[in-house]
Amino acid sequence: MKVPMLDLTREYKRIKGEVMSKVEAVFDEQAFILGKHVKELEENLRVYLGVRDVIGVSSGTDALLISLMALGVGEGDEVILPSFTFFATASSVARLGAKPVFADIDIETYNILPEEIEKKITKKTKVIMPVHLYGHPAEIDKIIEIAENYNLEVVEDNAQAIGSEFNGKKTGSFGIAGCLSFYPTKNLGGAGDGGAISTNDEEVSKKCRMIRVHGSERRYFHNIIGINGRLDEIQAAYLNARFKRIEENNNERREIAKKYNELLADLCSKEFLFTPIEKSNCKHVYHQYTIRIPKYRDKLREYLLENGVGCDVYYPLPLHLQKAFSYLGYKEGSLPNTEKASSEVLSLPIFPGLTDDEISFVSETIHKFFR
Numbered sequence: 001m002k003v004p005m006l007d008l009t010r011e012y013k014r015i016k017g018e019v020m021s022k023v024e025a026v027f028d029e030q031a032f033i034l035g036k037h038v039k040e041l042e043e044n045l046r047v048y049l050g051v052r053d054v055i056g057v058s059s060g061t062d063a064l065l066i067s068l069m070a071l072g073v074g075e076g077d078e079v080i081l082p083s084f085t086f087f088a089t090a091s092s093v094a095r096l097g098a099k100p101v102f103a104d105i106d107i108e109t110y111n112i113l114p115e116e117i118e119k120k121i122t123k124k125t126k127v128i129m130p131v132h133l134y135g136h137p138a139e140i141d142k143i144i145e146i147a148e149n150y151n152l153e154v155v156e157d158n159a160q161a162i163g164s165e166f167n168g169k170k171t172g173s174f175g176i177a178g179c180l181s182f183y184p185t186k187n188l189g190g191a192g193d194g195g196a197i198s199t200n201d202e203e204v205s206k207k208c209r210m211i212r213v214h215g216s217e218r219r220y221f222h223n224i225i226g227i228n229g230r231l232d233e234i235q236a237a238y239l240n241a242r243f244k245r246i247e248e249n250n251n252e253r254r255e256i257a258k259k260y261n262e263l264l265a266d267l268c269s270k271e272f273l274f275t276p277i278e279k280s281n282c283k284h285v286y287h288q289y290t291i292r293i294p295k296y297r298d299k300l301r302e303y304l305l306e307n308g309v310g311c312d313v314y315y316p317l318p319l320h321l322q323k324a325f326s327y328l329g330y331k332e333g334s335l336p337n338t339e340k341a342s343s344e345v346l347s348l349p350i351f352p353g354l355t356d357d358e359i360s361f362v363s364e365t366i367h368k369f370f371r
């Protein structure tokens with residue numbers, strides 16, 4: 001048997017008819033930019049996330065960039081964020097001339113630690129940017145409290161966590177802005193690049209809407225400097241069709257995670273590996289099902305790949321040790337939990353349509369390795 005890390009065709013087969021009729025409508029209408037499908041998607045997400053406004057944009061990366069631009073982040077400012085995340089979380093800060101300041105993570109949830117954030121606050125700090133990594137919420141209540149105490153803003157990188165909840169409330173609805181990605185592999189994935197910003201702040205929503213279209217409210221009249229950060233109609237139509245299944249798909253991911261947890265429990269109790277945790281006040285949406293293997297991670301990875309089980313490491317080199325951020329001067333050992341996670345995590349196949357036989361095969365192959 002072979003189990004792929006990801007197979008998007010399985011879910012597509014379930015919804016092909018509906019998706020194609022929505023996409024075909026865009027071609028029939030020949031209106032490709034910021035039309036009714038983007039509006040429909042924004043409204044769907046606004047209601048789903050329980051926020052005042054959602055703005056569809058060109059990617060998750062641009063959602064982060066536009067949010068920070070709307071908050072006036074620039075040269076001389078510092079933004080505190082995890083180093084254990086995708087590159088875009090920090091590059092969006094650096095692109096604006098501001099300084100990414102990395103704080104260490106919790107080794108159980110892989111999310112930024114509130115107490116580590118607090119240690120990194122200076123007079124220059126403007127924003128805290130937690131990431132709800134792998135689909136598990138960061139400790140957003142404590143982070144919001146710290147932000148309020150120090151008069152800072154919170155921008156949530158919600159790229160991997162659409163639908164996840166903290167104390168019954170959706171992530172992306174806590175900070176002044178939340179940023180979604182519709183990169184095809186995400187829990188709500190498009191047929192290309194796309195993203196969205198969620199916000200409860202009227203001023204931020206107005207600014208984000210302007211920045212997305214070159215800083216204009218009226219065509220050819222520009223109030224501020226913006227970018228071309230629009231979401232296109234084909235993407236929005238495709239996403240509207242897929243959106244209908246977001247809860248169902250997230251629940252399927254949760255079921256798969258539960259099965260893995262049960263099948264791997266014996267190895268977990270022997271501390272050969274650690275299965276992901278879900279805190280009692282959180283809903284995990286398992287964008288990734290990530291185990292941690294204190295010894296032999298790389299050997300297990302090789303073994304799984306050789307035996308037909310897809311798996312991958314997110315992320316093998318933390319951002320503070322990336323060449324692109326060497327100018328920040330971080331040394332190895334400066335973020336111990338982050339570095340530990342990078343050398344010990346391994347993500348296993350999880351996606352709608354993964355079968356019980358495949359889940360069992362993944363578990364059996366892992367058991368064989370440890371035998």
Ligand SMILES: Cc1ncc(COP(=O)(O)O)c(C=O)c1O
Nearest residue numbers: 059060061086088159181182183
């Ligand atoms: C945590 C995180 N932040 C930001 C992004 C950037 O999103 P995009 O690829 O849509 O630009 C991604 C996804 O790739 C991500 O996983």
